[in-house]
Amino acid sequence: MDKSNLEEENNNPNLSSSFKDFVSILWNFSKDTLSFTDEVDKSATVKLIKSEIQFKGFNIWILIFSIIIASIGLNTNSTAVIIGAMLISPLMGPIMGVGLSLGTNDWGTLVTSFRALLITVFVSLLTSTLYFLITPFGEAGDELLGRTHPELRDVFIAIFGGLAGIMANTRNKATNVIPGVAIATALMPPLCTAGYGIATLNWKFFSGAFYLFIINSVYIALTAFIVIRYLKFPLVHLMDELKERKFKRYIFVFSILLIVPSIYTLYNSYQKNQFETNAKEFVEYYFDDREMHHPIVNYNDGFPIIDISLIGKAKQSREEYQTEMERFNLDASIINFTISEDKRIDEVLDKINNQKYEGPKFFEDMYSINLQQIKMLQSQNDSLVINLKSIQADTIPFESISVELKINYPEIESFEYGIYKTTDFKTTTEIPTFHLKWNPKTRNRKSQQNKIQKWLKHRLQLKEVRVISF
Template structure:
């Protein structure tokens, strides 16, 4: 009895055990993830600061490497080759001044900030000048999709810049890091193509392209610098100490103001780009779900490539739908589309314009659409005509190829099979009955003088039948020259 009582007292409380087990599991998971994601322990702060400062200046070898990488990137963008652009990124030294600006703001180093800004301006100027000279004097200046993709910012560009900057700074701060050029890929991804596009826009005097690409480059630079600032603050890099306490406090305030000044436009830009991206996505979804499925009963059709989606930053956004053909979209359908557009949060204040058959008040727009449609139709006809001619030419060449005579092979067999042949010749003769022209393959044979006339006649008949059967052409003719 006493043993049972002792055993009961030893048995753990069933209500307390799950709580203790949960605390143990949670503690283990917490320790695991803390060790997995902690980057402070393996950070070399002094070496990182030294290396970033060393990469700031743009002179000598670094300048020439930048010029070469910009040339390669410009060629890649011009040729619409992503592989060539990536190759240019691998040798690009663009990251130095930008990391310097982010680091100097994080550690209150005004002297480094001043040097970084100066070299950053040199970097931008040299890059744009190099791209401008290439596109200005290179004879092929097509507006490739790789170039046009860099004329306006997109939410993805901002994310690439930010997370590329994060990856770059984390890698630079790690102890025993490898060659710094490799980490330049993250920066070059967001910076090199826009800079080349600025040069392209200036070279073709399209300042809209240049301004859009420069805006994209600017916001990418801001987000890369912001990522650098945040990582170095998180890693608790030591602040620069000044002998004069008043100067130290002043510089600290200046650095804080500059950091806030960078973060405010960065946050605002991210919000604006996100809003525009959200509007464009919902506008395309609205068109795909509601406009494109609409079926005309006669000859009307929706022209997707002529319709426009305009965000109009600061103004009323517009979705312009263009239709072609005599059949009009009924007013009740248009009204339904406008009501459906309001169900999308980003399209609630959007003006839905429907341009069709002269009903719209913009006659000039309709005239333009009509002319464009007609020109495309003519171009299509021209292409079909070219295709028809090419098909006929291919058929003609195939026909000629099928009637080609393997002269060497045939004459060798004829010489073996028919004794007494002295000479064989071949030609294609044109023959007409004044209604059509035909090509007749003709063999001419000459016998040796020793061959008897009876043998010539006998062998000639056999040769004629053999050639028609061998070449599968009943039009073949043979002539005797003696």
């Protein structure tokens, strides 16, 4: 065997040993850096969590005040007020108590925690419902709407927020983690939104918001349970291996089943975002802003709408536009695509453009012709203004308005629209008029009617709208 081969054989064990040493050093460094078991104070953690479970006296009043503050923040779309309410809310205590009691097999504490959690939910719903019944400002803003469609991302927020919360509790030191978890997981706003749903009899709002609260609560408790078990907190009651296995299996199955609706909601949110992006690109590509009224692009819970109101004639037929939708990944077969044309404006403009005079006679009769032309143009201008007002009233997107009204005001049983002509025998005015038939149990009907009237004016860009309730 030559000298080079001997040297190579001698070097291989050294390289292998060096690599193993490197991996060992890296592993020990990672373990020391990421480990949080050294700072855990188990007895102090149990004592701290148990002390925050009970809900009576001081804690109940703090909860009521924070619910009122959060409801006002949601009602006024004030993020700062909502965050302030979450910071003073004591809702986290019973949820952490559930996680601790499951992790230590402490069935007495589990019953106490569940009882406290039920009390907090009942008081929160009652307080927020009363607030939204009393307040004259009952319109659903963005902050309220944002709590009605929980999705898979909310599950991840609850998981990582819960992990941060229980880890902070095990250190038994004052930190800003728990307030941060309260803000991130947002336990209180969903309960306030659920109260709004009860107050307005909007069960879609209630179910969506309450589902979000359940997701947050369950996954915060679940992460607390996992960390408590990982840290090997002392068990209060021992279970045999078979029961322990069944217990863990039930928790796993329940947690998986709980997130199924949120996966569907996430998919729906993705579909909505894709549709709105593609539809806006389609509208911007084929229609000039100067040639149309404000277009309506609405996903409408899986029944998408694209409504175009043109000022003048369309450059292509409706079928041709639908064919072009494929270029923008839009399925024309499921989209309610409407395109309305205002041909009367073109007719008036054609008449004005056709008033041409040629030859020398034009210069001879210029004075008299100009007088007639001015009178005619004034008359046509007045007619055009009237026609425009009439067109704006006639071409409202009735279907879209109906859908939006029903979503925001489920108490409305039927909706009618027409043009009322009124006169003082000198001038005649056409007023767009909406008839709303309300559920007999509807409260604050007058204030809601005023809100709908303001919304319709803004939505349809009309100076005058009449709303009549019956």
